[in-house]
Amino acid sequence: MSATADVPARTTPARRRSGSWDGLILLVLALLAWQGMHLYVGEAALASPVKTLTFLAGFLRGPVFWGHFAATLAAFGWALLIGAVGGIVIGLVLGERRFAGDVAEPILAGLYAIPKVTLYPMILLIFGLGMSAKVAFGVIHGIIPIILFTMGAVKTISPVLLRAARAMRLTRRQTALEVLVPAVLPEILTGLRIGFSLTFLGVLIGEMFASQRGLGFLIVNGINLHNVPMTTGMILVIVLFALAANGLLLWLHRRFGGPSATPEHA
Amino acid sequence: MKLKREHALTLARLGVIGGAVLLVEALCRSGVINPLTLLPPSRMAADLFGLLASGQIAHDMAFTAGTIGAALVLSIALGFGLGVLVHALPRVRRALDPLLASYYSVPFFIFYPLLVAIFGLNAFPLVVLGMAFAAPAMMMSTMAGLDRIPRVLLRVARAHRLSRVETVRQIVLPSAAPYLFTGMRLALAYTFIGVIAGEFIMASSGIGHAIAYAYEGFDNNTMYALMLLVLVVVTVINMSLHAYETRLAKRRARA
Numbered sequence A: 001m002s003a004t005a006d007v008p009a010r011t012t013p014a015r016r017r018s019g020s021w022d023g024l025i026l027l028v029l030a031l032l033a034w035q036g037m038h039l040y041v042g043e044a045a046l047a048s049p050v051k052t053l054t055f056l057a058g059f060l061r062g063p064v065f066w067g068h069f070a071a072t073l074a075a076f077g078w079a080l081l082i083g084a085v086g087g088i089v090i091g092l093v094l095g096e097r098r099f100a101g102d103v104a105e106p107i108l109a110g111l112y113a114i115p116k117v118t119l120y121p122m123i124l125l126i127f128g129l130g131m132s133a134k135v136a137f138g139v140i141h142g143i144i145p146i147i148l149f150t151m152g153a154v155k156t157i158s159p160v161l162l163r164a165a166r167a168m169r170l171t172r173r174q175t176a177l178e179v180l181v182p183a184v185l186p187e188i189l190t191g192l193r194i195g196f197s198l199t200f201l202g203v204l205i206g207e208m209f210a211s212q213r214g215l216g217f218l219i220v221n222g223i224n225l226h227n228v229p230m231t232t233g234m235i236l237v238i239v240l241f242a243l244a245a246n247g248l249l250l251w252l253h254r255r256f257g258g259p260s261a262t263p264e265h266a
Numbered sequence B: 001m002k003l004k005r006e007h008a009l010t011l012a013r014l015g016v017i018g019g020a021v022l023l024v025e026a027l028c029r030s031g032v033i034n035p036l037t038l039l040p041p042s043r044m045a046a047d048l049f050g051l052l053a054s055g056q057i058a059h060d061m062a063f064t065a066g067t068i069g070a071a072l073v074l075s076i077a078l079g080f081g082l083g084v085l086v087h088a089l090p091r092v093r094r095a096l097d098p099l100l101a102s103y104y105s106v107p108f109f110i111f112y113p114l115l116v117a118i119f120g121l122n123a124f125p126l127v128v129l130g131m132a133f134a135a136p137a138m139m140m141s142t143m144a145g146l147d148r149i150p151r152v153l154l155r156v157a158r159a160h161r162l163s164r165v166e167t168v169r170q171i172v173l174p175s176a177a178p179y180l181f182t183g184m185r186l187a188l189a190y191t192f193i194g195v196i197a198g199e200f201i202m203a204s205s206g207i208g209h210a211i212a213y214a215y216e217g218f219d220n221n222t223m224y225a226l227m228l229l230v231l232v233v234v235t236v237i238n239m240s241l242h243a244y245e246t247r248l249a250k251r252r253a254r255a
Helices: A013-041 A049-059 A063-096 A098-113 A116-127 A131-155 A159-167 A172-208 A215-224 A228-256 B002-029 B041-054 B058-088 B090-103 B108-119 B123-147 B151-159 B164-201 B207-216 B220-254
Strands: none
Touching (some): A098 B220, B058 B090, B058 B123, B058 B207, B164 B220
């Protein structure tokens, strides 16, 4: 995913002001495109922005939405937790053991590139219909980039840093906390950001296929029942959620990534 | 010494993959894994061979290959064009930057049912989904490639009074080539994922649809054979492209 994670550089206030204008213009353009698309394809395929927002205003007040939202959020939360902890631990171990890491890297990269959707029936057969299948599917989407980025971060730590730590006679604990963690944090954050998006994708696809709960189910259900505002509204909710989460993670990256953050790598 | 390490790595990789396959085979054969859950890999291979020989899935394979091909060509053309255009317009690029940075955080498959509602249940929404997934990767790779053309080469071109076309042919394309190639490789992987996933969620033909159909009909033999087919095809394509890229990089380093 070499091109997917460009972290915009720090901006000056003047640039930021023109940036927020740009954002506004983009938003207006997106709304116009949406309205135009609606006029072009008709009421039966895509609801207009006004109608979608009116529908959402009512739907978000009822209990139905929040039940499905909670189901998606719970599956996503577990999948992300398992993927993040497992990915970072495996990545640290593989990064430290050169040979094992070199053996694993192309295998993991190969697994990363296969269309994992096709494996979903197998997950369903193993875990059964329901929550655990969705979680497992989210994990297999998200864990590999987290492993790869963590591994890469540990492998490329500059030996100078470790030598400096030894020269200053830092304890193991101090070395880990003061040297290793800050050195690998930016890359791990990038891995987590990509893992976050892919885990979300995995959980939603899981819900769109063979599920009775969650936002992904609501989209497919809206199509099947010809409830166009429902489908359009749920897509809007998911897009906004994804953009907000990604914005937050980008901000975290800039805040804690430090000067050594390497956007090209992502 | 270095060659030996390469050999050891390859052997270890083969050992890991072969060991995993053998382990699954043994677990299935001994009955630890229920045959209703997972079939032994040897069985999958035999079933796949039977399917291929019977010609039953030829239609689905042709449909998927055609859809992927169309989506791939269109996303490379569109991504390259947009990349060149936006690269030439820094103001537009600055405005688009945050959008591109968060583009892949949006789970695009959720748009697929909408595309089906708009275009109907045929190959067209699949092509659009594949393009939505692949074209931005090509676009970003193109811009990255154009960004990294060494200034000094452009100055050399001016010193030699090369025409615009000649500059592009002799300087720009060769310098940007590795990035363009990476972009194409990503575009291929993404169209594969986009098209097959779309077929899987909702479609009337294609390999992804055949897998979903077999799952719903409790036809594990066909389902696992088709999964194996997808895994093998994607892995072979990826590995050959990767090998080609590595060879290209080596030749470049020598030159």
